[in-house]
Amino acid sequence: MLTEVNIAIIGAGAIGLAVAREIAQEKNEVFVFEKNRTFGLETSSRNSEVIHAGIYYPEDSLKTSLCLQGKSMLYELCDRHNIHHKNIGKIIAAADENEIAQLEKLYEQGRKNGIEDLMLLSRTQLKKLEPYIEARAGLLSPSSGIVDSYNLLKFFYTQAKERGAEFVFNTEVIGIENTGAKYKVQIRDREGISAFISRIVINAAGLNSDKIAQLAGIDVVKAGYKLHYCKGEYFSLSSKYRHLISRLIYPPPEQAGYGIHITLGLDGRVRLGPNTRYVETINYEVDENQKQAFYNSAKRFLPLIKLVDLEPEFAGIRPKLQGPNEPFRDFVIAHEEKSGFPGLINLIGIESPGLTASPAIAKYVGRMAEELLN
Numbered sequence: 449m450l451t452e453v454n455i456a457i458i459g460a461g462a463i464g465l466a467v468a469r470e471i472a473q474e475k476n477e478v479f480v481f482e483k484n485r486t487f488g489l490e491t492s493s494r495n496s497e498v499i500h501a502g503i504y505y506p507e508d509s510l511k512t513s514l515c516l517q518g519k520s521m522l523y524e525l526c527d528r529h530n531i532h533h534k535n536i537g538k539i540i541a542a543a544d545e546n547e548i549a550q551l552e553k554l555y556e557q558g559r560k561n562g563i564e565d566l567m568l569l570s571r572t573q574l575k576k577l578e579p580y581i582e583a584r585a586g587l588l589s590p591s592s593g594i595v596d597s598y599n600l601l602k603f604f605y606t607q608a609k610e611r612g613a614e615f616v617f618n619t620e621v622i623g624i625e626n627t628g629a630k631y632k633v634q635i636r637d638r639e640g641i642s643a644f645i646s647r648i649v650i651n652a653a654g655l656n657s658d659k660i661a662q663l664a665g666i667d668v669v670k671a672g673y674k675l676h677y678c679k680g681e682y683f684s685l686s687s688k689y690r691h692l693i694s695r696l697i698y699p700p701p702e703q704a705g706y707g708i709h710i711t712l713g714l715d716g717r718v719r720l721g722p723n724t725r726y727v728e729t730i731n732y733e734v735d736e737n738q739k740q741a742f743y744n745s746a747k748r749f750l751p752l753i754k755l756v757d758l759e760p761e762f763a764g765i766r767p768k769l770q771g772p773n774e775p776f777r778d779f780v781i782a783h784e785e786k787s788g789f790p791g792l793i794n795l796i797g798i799e800s801p802g803l804t805a806s807p808a809i810a811k812y813v814g815r816m817a818e819e820l821l822n
């Protein structure tokens with residue numbers, strides 16, 4: 449039975465795993481608590497698996513800096529450790545004058561963010577690269593890519609274990625009490641409810657991260673930590689669409705997401721998604737009634753697509769700090785010392801580009817933990 453640990457990480461998604469890998473060392477005693485039977489069963493396995501370039505977010509945001517660092521780190525990691533990935537590039541396509549103006553703004557934003565290789569494409573240039581795509585113009589992002597998220601997560605998990613991290617599955621954190629210098633963490637597993645003491649608590653609980661912060665005693669409404677669930681559904685296209693495109697094809701972004709894009713799996717499979725639907729509860733079913741909207745959206749750029757070739761595939765849910773029609777919100781990655789919770793590190797609102805940024809987020813949190821341990 450656990451009595452006292454140095455570092456408790458809540459959540460074994462991409463973020464909890466990457467952080468565990470970063471800070472695990474025998475002397476650090478890192479324990480990862482996960483309510484599911486194994487790692488990566490929530491948002492980290494329900495996404496587009498895109499290695500994002502970092503174009504969309506403000507230049508001074510964590511989303512930009514951690515996405516850019518994460519992208520380079522991820523390509524290097526994947527190369528070095530044979531994690532299946534491909535640097536296939538992406539095109540944001542514009543169907544009309546309005547969207548062309550949006551592309552120009554994105555190009556400027558991307559340049560401000562330090563992305564040097566973006567290229568505006570004329571219709572002819574775009575057609576040469578993607579003959580089946582119909583658009584007035586495009587923005588090419590050569591550094592975007594795709595990664596096998598399961599293998600990435602497995603790599604983080606295996607290395608974290610090799611470095612001494614302990615994983616406690618089927619165990620839900622249900623209480624966190626600030627006892628002054630340390631935290632009393634209450635857990636529920638098959639045997640019932642028990643508690644242990646931890647010096648540092650890292651909240652990487654994804655869709656539950658606001659609730660975990662609340663459990664610890666933070667007023668999440670006042671802190672601006674309340675999460676909104678924003679569902680993203682995917683439809684697959686039948687196998688005859690394989691190899692029709694060779695890059696990711698996106699529309700210009702929407703208010704709450706990147707827009708329904710045409711994505712490519714590492715196996716060449718083509719899928720459409722995700723849409724953006726704010727929802728009240730976590731339910732991963734795909735609503736068949738969305739099919740027509742997906743079709744309409746994709747048909748603008750892929751005119752040969754047929755409605756009958758779309759099949760509901762899967763859905764993910766974004767842990768969004770930004771509510772409907774609200775302005776941009778950055779990741780929250782905070783040591784809560786100033787709010788009276790020394791040793792509590794919250795990661796809240798880690799939506800896209802969280803997978804891309806995961807190794808960089810881990811370094812960022814690793815530095816915070818290091819300071820606390822010294």
Ligand SMILES: Cc1cc2nc3c(=O)[nH]c(=O)nc-3n(C[C@H](O)[C@H](O)[C@H](O)COP(=O)(O)OP(=O)(O)OC[C@H]3O[C@@H](n4cnc5c(N)ncnc54)[C@H](O)[C@@H]3O)c2cc1C
Nearest residue numbers: 459461462463483492495496498621654680764802803804
């Ligand atoms: C539709 C969609 C598409 C996306 N596409 C991309 C993309 O293409 N590229 C990209 O970079 N990013 C993308 N993202 C974002 C990316 O998937 C996330 O940022 C990332 O997976 C977040 O990882 P996480 O570890 O924070 O969350 P999760 O993977 O959700 O992990 C959190 C873990 O905490 C556990 N947990 C929660 N509460 C408790 C508790 N009380 N006790 C114990 N365990 C608990 C959960 O069971 C879960 O396993 C997308 C997201 C969505 C939804």
